[in-house]
Amino acid sequence: MGISAHDVTKRFGDFQALDRVSVDVPDGSLTALLGPSGSGKSTLLRIISGLDQPDSGSVVIAGRDVTGLPAQKRGVGFVFQHYAAFKHMTVEQNVAFGLKIRKRPKDQIRARVHELLGLVQLGGLAGRYPSQLSGGQRQRMALARALAVEPEVLLLDEPFGALDARVRKDLRQWLRELHEQVHVTTIFVTHDQEEAMEVAQQIVVMNEGRVEQVGGPRDLYEHPANRFVMGFVGPVNHLGDDELVRPHDIEVMREPADTTTRAMIERIVHLGFEVRVELLLDDGRQVQAQITREQAEDLGLQAGQLVFVRPSRSMVFTS
Amino acid sequence: MPSGQLFTRGLAVAWLSVIVLIPLAAVVARSTEDGLGAFWTSVTNPQAVAALKLTLLVSVVVVLVNAVTGTLIAWVLVRDDFRGKSVVNSIIDLPFALPTIVAGLTLLALYGSKSPVGINVAYTQVAVLLALLFVTLPFVVRAVQPVLLELDRDMEEAAASLGAGGLTTFRRIIFPNLVPALLAGTALGFARSVGEFGSIVLISGNIPFDTEVASVFIFGQIETDNVTGAAAVSVVLLAISVLLLTGIAALGRWGAKHER
Secondary structure (H helix, E strand, O other): OOEEEEEEEEEEOOEEEEEEEEEEEOOOOEEEEEOOOOOOHHHHHHHHHOOOOOOEEEEEEOOEEOOOOOHHHOOEEEEOOOOOOOOOOOHHHHHHHHHHHOOOOHHHHHHHHHHHHHHOOOHHHOOOOHHHOOHHHHHHHHHHHHHHOOOOEEEEEOOOOOOOHHHHHHHHHHHHHHHHHHOOEEEEEEOOHHHHHHHOOEEEEEEOOEEEEEEOHHHHHHOOOOHHHHHHHOOOEEEOOOEEEOHHHEEEEOOOOOOOEEEEEEEEEEOOOEEEEEEEEOOOOEEEEEEEHHHHHHHOOOOOOEEEEEEOOOEEOOO | OOHHHHHHHHHHHHHHHHHHHHHHHHHHHHHOOOHHHHHHHHHHOHHHHHHHHHHHHHHHHHHHHHHHHHHHHHHHHHHOOOOOHHHHHHHOOHHHHOOHHHHHHHHHHHHOOOOOOOOOOOOOHHHHHHHHHHHHHHHHHHHHHHHHHHOOHHHHHHHHHOOOOHHHHHHHHHHHHHHHHHHHHHHHHHHHHHHOOHHHHHHOOOOOOOOOOHHHHHHHHHHOOOHHHHHHHHHHHHHHHHHHHHHHHHHHHHHHOOOO
16 A cells, blocks of 8 residues: 555666665554755656656556556546645635536535645635735645645655745644644655655665665664764764764863864854864864753863864765 | 826827827717707718618628637647747738738729639628728737746646646636636727728729628718818717727726636
């Protein structure tokens, strides 16, 4: 059950968008496709939806092989980055669209639309046109529209990408809560690792048309499979050619100790609860350490000062 | 009001008055110079009525045909991709660029008594229709084309993901978004049809009660020194045009109220 893409390949001219990609998404889960632009994440989502067709490979949704079926026969709900609102229809008509073309009885449509507008908190705006809504409201309308036809799966392509930071943060949490209520198998595409970490139960990290790693948020952060994943899901410092360390895994001391290296503080950046210390090592490498404000005060750190640092935890990826 | 604004506004009004409003007022004044009775006799003259009827009827047919074919051509130019598309795209404007009398000559050469393709429609109402279709071709195409280009393709994909087939998507999503442009193009085409002279005068034969259109009738009245009669029929044409343009503008406003 759930969604499974098997050996999917897609080429746009000379560009290999997807290279034999296989992904399994468990039934009822909330999964993120995470990767930089050009990694193939949106292409994979569009192939799952049927809006694009793969060059080879297959797609199975809820046990049914849908490869080759057009989007309108797949039973998917799709949400676009730029809302794709039907601008000549009211909010109510937008949400009712899928039901109306299925020729459902009028009172049934009205009841379902009403219920969905309540779910996405647009109850009072049924008669408005999309142009009279904010971006966040439009995207919630688009979500209600996609959910109206009771899709097997819900696919969201950078759903919060066009919204400003505040709204984006609110909607992330809201999406997670919504998923807990409706429990439809959901995949969303994002290039924002924080968003993926915060919303998804499972994250598929993609790069250059391939899957780099699949795992839970904590799993990816603690046990990245390779250099790319480690660098993409959080900040890293390079110590030596193959050794990577997270900024919060660097210890800063006033006195030299076992295995420490001497470093000069170039700059101290206050981030609220934490402080980022930018350091220049003896060998000319620049590294960043992240420590609490309290620690920084106890150590009396100042720019220009000489300190001693060592990694408390690092990972080695031999290339 | 700042003096600059006053100046530009004054200039605009003056220009419009000299070029458009005063001549129009003059025609209206001329048409009633011999009293309202004479005006009424002129416009109810059977030959005038026949000419006005033909003009309106053919214009309506032209506009309906254009609405369909113009949208189709715009669609092909925007959504299709083929060799020589840019050539086809520039051919659309040819009826605009061609002097209408040349258009009339061209049509006469092709569909006249010496037709190389064996189709002779000269001096029939079909000829009037053909000439008007020729000169009004660009209006709907050029109105709909940019809107179609700008149309958000995501809307169509969203409709598809919600289960809509191609026809449903066109009818419920694409077409409603084209309506304002379609109305605007249609209105311009109608106005042009009602007033067209050059392309019709050669091929129609100008047979009274049969192929004589209003503009040719007006010309005939002036030739026979009946300036008042000519002005009277002109005023009727003018009234129809104004009514139509305001009506379509109102429709467009109503439709565009919730655009974007």
